[in-house]
Amino acid sequence: MPASQNQPKTLFQKVWEQHVVAEEExxxxxxxxxxxxxxxxxxxxxxxxxxxxGLKARRPENTxxxxxxxTPTDPKKLKVIDAQAAAQLDMLTANCAxxxxxxxxxxxxxxxxxxxxxxxxGLTQPGKTIVCGDSHTSTHGAFGALAFGIGTSEVxxxxxxxxxxxxxxxxxxxxxxxxxxxxxTAKDIILALCAKIGVGGATGYVIEYTGSAIRDLSMQGRxxxxxxxxxxxxxAGMIAPDEKTFEFIEGREFAPKGADWDAAVARWKQxxxxxxxxxxxxxxxxxxxxxxxxxxxxNPGMGMGVTESTPLASAFEGSERAAYxxxxxYMGIEPGESLxxxxxxxxxxxxxxxxxxxxxxxxxxxxxxxxxxGVRTLVVPGSHDIKxxxxxxxxxxxxxxxxxxxxxxxxxxxxxxxxxxxxxxxYAVSTSNRNFEGRQGKGGRALLASPLTAxxxxxxxxxxxxxxxxx
Numbered sequence: 001m002p003a004s005q006n007q008p009k010t011l012f013q014k015v016w017e018q019h020v021v022a023e024e025e026x027x028x029x030x031x032x033x034x035x036x037x038x039x040x041x042x043x044x045x046x047x048x049x050x051x052x053x054g055l056k057a058r059r060p061e062n063t064x065x066x067x068x069x070x071t072p073t074d075p076k077k078l079k080v081i082d083a084q085a086a087a088q089l090d091m092l093t094a095n096c097a098x099x100x101x102x103x104x105x106x107x108x109x110x111x112x113x114x115x116x117x118x119x120x121x122g123l124t125q126p127g128k129t130i131v132c133g134d135s136h137t138s139t140h141g142a143f144g145a146l147a148f149g150i151g152t153s154e155v156x157x158x159x160x161x162x163x164x165x166x167x168x169x170x171x172x173x174x175x176x177x178x179x180x181x182x183x184x185t186a187k188d189i190i191l192a193l194c195a196k197i198g199v200g201g202a203t204g205y206v207i208e209y210t211g212s213a214i215r216d217l218s219m220q221g222r223x224x225x226x227x228x229x230x231x232x233x234x235x236a237g238m239i240a241p242d243e244k245t246f247e248f249i250e251g252r253e254f255a256p257k258g259a260d261w262d263a264a265v266a267r268w269k270q271x272x273x274x275x276x277x278x279x280x281x282x283x284x285x286x287x288x289x290x291x292x293x294x295x296x297x298x299n300p301g302m303g304m305g306v307t308e309s310t311p312l313a314s315a316f317e318g319s320e321r322a323a324y325x326x327x328x329x330y331m332g333i334e335p336g337e338s339l340x341x342x343x344x345x346x347x348x349x350x351x352x353x354x355x356x357x358x359x360x361x362x363x364x365x366x367x368x369x370x371x372x373x374g375v376r377t378l379v380v381p382g383s384h385d386i387k388x389x390x391x392x393x394x395x396x397x398x399x400x401x402x403x404x405x406x407x408x409x410x411x412x413x414x415x416x417x418x419x420x421x422x423x424x425x426x427y428a429v430s431t432s433n434r435n436f437e438g439r440q441g442k443g444g445r446a447l448l449a450s451p452l453t454a455x456x457x458x459x460x461x462x463x464x465x466x467x468x469x470x471x
Contacts, residue, residue: 008273008274008275008276008277008278009273009274009277010171010208010273010274010277010278010279011144011208011238011240011271011272011273012146012169012171012206012208012238013171013277014127014270014271015127015128015129015144015145015146015238015271016029016031016146016168018127019031019032019033019034019129019146020032021163023168028165028166028167029165029166029167029168030163030164030165031129031163031164031165031166032129032162032163033062033129033130033131033158033162033163033164034062034128034129034130035062035063035064035118035123035124035128035129035130035131036062036063036064036130036131036132036155036158036159036162037063037064037065037066037114037115037118037130037131037132037134037137038063038064038065038066038092038101038114038132038133038155039065039066039067039068039069039092039114039132039133039134040067040068040069040070040085040088040089040091040092041069041070041088041133041134042133042134042151042152042155043065043092043095043133043152043155044088044091044092044095045152045153045156046133046152046153046155046156046159047091047095047098047099047156047159049153049156050099050156050159050160053160055159055160056099057099057100057101057159057160058159058160058161058162059162060099060100060101060102061102062162063101063102063158063159064101064102064104064117064118064121064123065092065096065101065102065103065104066103066104066105066110066111066112066113066114066117067089067092067103067104067105067106067111068111068112068113068114068409068410068411069085069088069410069411069415069417070082070084070085070086070088070089070417070418071089071106071111071408071409071410071411071417071418072408072410072418072419073378073380073407073408073409073410073412073418073420074405074407074408074418074419074420075406075407075408077419080418082417082418085417085418089105089106092105093105099159104117108384109384109385110383110384110385111383111384111409112381112382112383112384112385112386112409112410113351113352113355113382113383113409113410113411114132114134114352115132115134115136115137115139115140115223115227115352116352116355116356116382116383116386116409117383118130118140119139119140119142119143119219119223119248120252120383120385120386121252121253121254122249122251122252122253122254122255123254124140124143124145124147124249125143125145125249125255125264125268126143126144126145126241126245126267126268126271127144127145127241127267127268127271128140128143128145128146128147129145129146129147130145130146130147130148131147131148131149131150131154131158131164132147132149132150133149133150133151133152133154133155134149135149135230136149136227136228136230136352136353136433137149137150137236138226138227138228138229138230138234138235138236138237139223139226139227139352140223140226141226141229141236141237141238141239142219142222142223142225142226142237142239143219143239143241143245143248143249144238144239144240144241144245144268144271144272145238146206146236146238147226147236148235148236149230150164169204169205169206169235169236170204170205170206170280170281171205171206171208171279171280171281172202172205172206172207172208172234172279172280172281172282172283173207173208173210173279173281173282173283174193174207174208174209174210174282174283174284174285175210175211175282175283175284175285176189176209176210176211176212176213176214176284176285176286176287177211177212177213177284177285177286177287178212178213178286178287178288178289179212179213179216179287179288180213180216180287180288180290181288181290181291182467182470183291183292183452183465183466183467183470184287184290184291184292185221185224185292185362185450185451185452186217186220186221186222186224186225186450187224187293187353187354187431187449187450187451188290188291188292188293188450189213189225189285189287189290190224190225190227190228190229190231190232191228191293191294191295191300191303191448191449192285192290192293192303193232193283193285194228194231194232194300194301194303195293195301195302195303195304196283196285197232197283197301198232198233198301199231199232199233199299199300199301200232200233201232201233201283201301202229202232202233202234203233203234204233204235205233205234205235205280205281206234206235206236206237206238207229207232207234207236207237207238208237208238208239208240208273208279209222209225209226209237209238209239210240210273211285211287212287213285213287214239215242218244218358219244219245219248220356220357220358220359221358222239223356224353224354224359225237225239226238226239227352227353227433228300228353228433231299231300231301231433231434232300232301240271240272240273241268241269241271241272242272245268246265246268290305291305291306291307292305292306292449292450292452292453292465292466292467293305293306293449293450293453294306294339294429294447294448294449294453294463295435295446295447295448295449296310296328296331296333296339296447297324297327297328297331297333297435298326298327298330298331298435298436298437299327299434299435299436300433300434300435300448302324302327303448306339306340306449306453306463306464306465306466307338307340307465308338309336309337309338310328310333310334310335310336310337310338310339311324311335311336312335312336313325313335330437330445331445332425332445339447339463340462340463340464340465341462341463341464342427342462342463343427343461343462344375344427344428344429344447344457344458344461344462344463345375345376345422345423345426345427345428346375346376346377346378346413346422346426346427346428346429346430347372347375347376347377347378347404347428347429347430347454347455347457347458348377348378348380348412348413348414348420348428348429348430348431348432348440348454349363349377349378349379349380349431349451349454349455350378350379350380350381350382350407350411350412350413350414350431350432351380351382351411351412351414351430351431351432351433352382352411352414352433353431353432353433354431354432354450354451355380355381355382355383355386355409355431356382356386357386357389357390357393359431359451360379360381360386360390360395360451361393361395362450362451362452362455363379363399363451363452363454363455364395364398364399364455365452365455365470366452366455366456366458366459366466366469366470367398367399367402367404367455367458367459368398368402370402370459370469371402371403371459372402372403372404372458372459373458373459373460373461374461375457375458375461376405377399377402377403377404377405377458378404378405378407378412378413378420379399379404379405379406379407380407380408380409380410380412380413380420381407381408381409382409383409384409386409387408387409402458402459404458407420413428413430413432413440413441414430414432414433414434414439414440415439415440416438416439416440416441416442416444421440421441421442421444422440422441422443422444422445422446423441423443423444424441424442424443424444425443425444425445426441426443426444426445427445427447428440428444428445428446428447429447429449429453429454429457429458429463430446430447430448430449430454431448431449431450431451431454432446432448433448434446434448435447435448447463450466452466453466456468456469
């Protein structure tokens, strides 16, 4: 139930209560949605539902569509080769035209991965409620927004009413203190959390990330952490807005201007959790103790420091042991094995988790002056804005000279579309967010890691501790 006006409130409580249209004990709340993001994969049935019911989009100006999942990224073959993908793209174009929704389609220079485009256009702002038919909508929580993925039927509900039925979640504080060592990044923080609490450890919770290590992260790093909150089972991840947040947003296309900007910042400064606010649960992580992380199994919770060895089956019980055994069989990895030196076939640097300019700069710092060692390497920017910025900084030349493929924006190998996929049995070090069986290609085996660790694998041809390459 809502906290009394006099009680200290968390960031989540403040945003939730500002958006509740109606809330009764024992029933889901009706929540107003400020921003609705859509893409081609989860929206077709929603529009069909509106059409069948004779409904219009309630507030089309509060919805933005972009093409990302099914888009080709090979600059030499900018053709959609998958018939289903082509149909999805065509349908999104037609649906947006019919219902009056702004679309950043193929060829639009504002196009990119939905969770990259929202922040860079200034649509993602503190205190907003944001939804999308995509689980990694939690990315936007890095700005102090309450952002979460929804199902296709819920996409229809939001289009029709600009509201959504939601059960109030519990709150989990993940407090990350200390300083990250060289070679350790935001991606390693969230992989360490997934390994610590498991993929179901935050089920039923909204996570608020706090602590000095979180405050030290750039906005790009904060987005990476919030992006993978869902991989720990959380409904959403949130980070309180601060001066870094305001600096990132100011001047962007849809950011408030003039007096409206001053008023917005004044509101946003009221959002951080009050002193004395309490959470339902707490997890603490010492950033200084973290090392570069890598996954070994088929979910993001099966992760370890890159210098560690995989656990033994005896470390698990019941269904967890069975899942572990199945995962290791699929991955072709032995219990108690070190992954250092393990041959790599493919490296993928991209996805809504790690395709931003900071990620590309990290990767380029490893590629510079080195050559890819027999590894197919795809570097895929998250948007046209990022692609152009990377090219202005000369990062594309570093990748190409090293022997990597510099691609067009899109989700790419994260979801194994348009030829960007692993072959059966291949191993990839991937900066994506998911590694379940077949996620990046039928029979493919994905090891999740940071852009630094992925780049290190590309230039050595094997799983490598990137700290050995950093000068």
